[in-house]
Amino acid sequence: MEVVVQQERRTCDQGRDMHMEAVIKLLPDDVLADILRRLPPRSLATSRCVCKAWHDMIDAGQLLRADLLPHTLGGIFIDFRFLQVSELFRPSTRTAVSGDLTYSSANAAVSEHCNGLVLLPSHTVVNPATRQCAQLPPLPPLPSRAGMEDFYVLGGDKFLVFDPSVSPHYEVVSIPLVPFEERLGRMPRESEWPPSLFVLPVYSSETKRWEERPFVRQGSAAGTIAGMLEEDRLHLGVKRYGVYLRGALYVQIQNDFCCRISMADRKYRVIRPPAGMEMAEYPELHLGKSGNEVRCALVEDAFRFLRVWGLDESRGRCKWALKHRVDLRQALARGMCRREETDERWILENVNDGGGGSDGEEEGDDQAPAKSDYMSFLGFHPFEDVVFLCDTLTRGLAYHLKRSRLEYMGILRPRHYGHIAGSVAGVNASFPYTPCGMGELS
Known part of the structure; x- marks a missing residue:
């Protein structure tokens, strides 16, 4: 039918x-x-x-107008633990879009980004460039959710679909997750996951309502529900990212698997984890895009090595291919160029502490670390072969993959953050932000 x-x-x-x-x-x-x-x-x-x-x-x-489209990097939204508002780490000298989103929601921690739109935990879609926002209606009790309510605990993972060069309308896709054992109820543990017919709730800003859309799986499943339960213990609290590119939504599901969801022809394919992921001590895969390629990255081996894969989609394949392996300690030992020698410095807006920005010159919390204890991955540059890193939760770094060059950008530690978060300080999620000056949200 x-x-x-x-x-x-x-x-x-x-x-x-x-x-x-x-x-x-x-x-x-x-x-x-x-x-x-x-x-x-x-x-x-x-x-x-x-x-x-x-x-x-x-x-x-x-x-x-090209200047209204999301064709430039405006900064990086960073969601720090124990802070209710995400901070925008951005260039200091350009005409800036404010990262203060508290006008839209008290809990303004960014949970998703797509081509200039951001999604907040309050289910509010915001365009920071135009300062417009729209509240999503609650997810209704759709028929496909019967018996699977716990797969949508807290609404499931929600991902934005938006391309202003194609349509002024956006969509939000809700992806169910296998819950804890005690919440599975009568769901057969041997069932495939995701199922061969994946019925997903999708919100459309054009119709202003949620609807069910069936997506037919091509290829094999990621495994069984029982398998997801067994392995997902290592991934508790790990952020799952999404990428929208060329009409397809790429999302992280569980256990380092991803899905490619074709929005037009209603088909999806499971993408297996990159080879060697099972050896990682802290498996935290970061999905993103660079240019016209979907990529993923992992910082591993006591946060020493960075691996970057590109998704090979040629000849009907959907497989990760290793593109770069970087020894970050060696890169630091070689030294780095400072951004003021090549471009403007980057600052953190510090909206959680009244704003004013910080370029790292003041005393106290904002000083660079005496040594590098660990590296966190912040994201891919959307238009260049560059990745962004956080050094010991203090310095923002850019690593140029083709030139094997490390670049200091600026201090990104929020003011007084050490006193607020203490030993559990860290980054929950981060999103390279591309401002979009088009349209009105609805």
């Missing part, structure tokens, strides 16, 4: 495109371009999706 509906939808879309193209031919190109040019960015992005002819005209005339 689902296949028939999709075929009918494609037939209708093709008929609509043919009709629109016939109408467009009646108008001179310069007249149509002038009409489209008068539209606001949100309406122009919608018009780009109407038919192929409009899509081509808008792109050829560069009518959609």
Whole structure:
């Protein structure tokens, strides 16, 4: 039935495109371009999706302003333990987007980011560049959740889907997780996970409601529910990241497995962990993207080595390929260039302590460590072959993978953070942020 509906939808879309193209031919190109040019960015992005002819005209005339699209790195949102508001670590001299999101929610800790939009634990979607926000409705008791309510404890993991160059609308996908043994109820432990037909709750800003969408699995499952229960003990509290690229949502599920979810054709594929992950003492895989490639990274061996993989999707494959292995201690021993010699310094906004920013010059908490005890991975540069690291929860570093060069960016430790968090200080999650100046949230 689902296949028939999709075929009918494609037939209708093709008929609509043919009709629109016939109408467009009646108008001179310069007249149509002038009409489209008068539209606001949100309406122009919608018009780009109407038919192929409009899509081509808008792109050829560069009518959609590139400066409003998420094509630059605005900083890194960092969610520190015991702080209610995520801090924005950003360049100090550029025109900045404020990282203070307390106008949208008291608990303004960023839990997800996609092309300029961020998601907060209060289920609020925020655009920091336009300072607009929208509250998601509660996840309803959908039929597919019957008997699986505990798989959506705290709502499950939620991921944003947004590409303003394609559509002004966003979606939020809720991914269920295998709960603890005592909460499984009558669910068969030998069942495959994820199931062959994965029915996911999806919120659409266009329809303003949650709906169920079935996704058919291609290939094998990650394992069984029993297997997830046995292995997931090592991954308690680990942040699971998502990436939206070329119409597909890539998400981390459990036990270092990932899923590639094709939003258009309603199919998904399980991606197995990179080779050698089982040997990692603290398996904390970080999913992200760099350019047009999905990547993942791991800091291992007492936080000494960094490994970076790229996802090989050629010839129908979906497999991780090792791209870089970096000895971080050797990189530190070689020394690093300081960012003030090459570019602007980066600062932390310190919104949890009244703002004002910090460039690391003041005394006390903001001083760099005498030695490097451990490294944390903060994320991938979305447009360059660079990764961001945190040295002993104090210094922000950039490692240029192609040039094997370490660069000091600035101090990223929140002011007085040591007194607030004590021995449990750390980073819960981090998100390279790409500002988007388009559209209104709804």
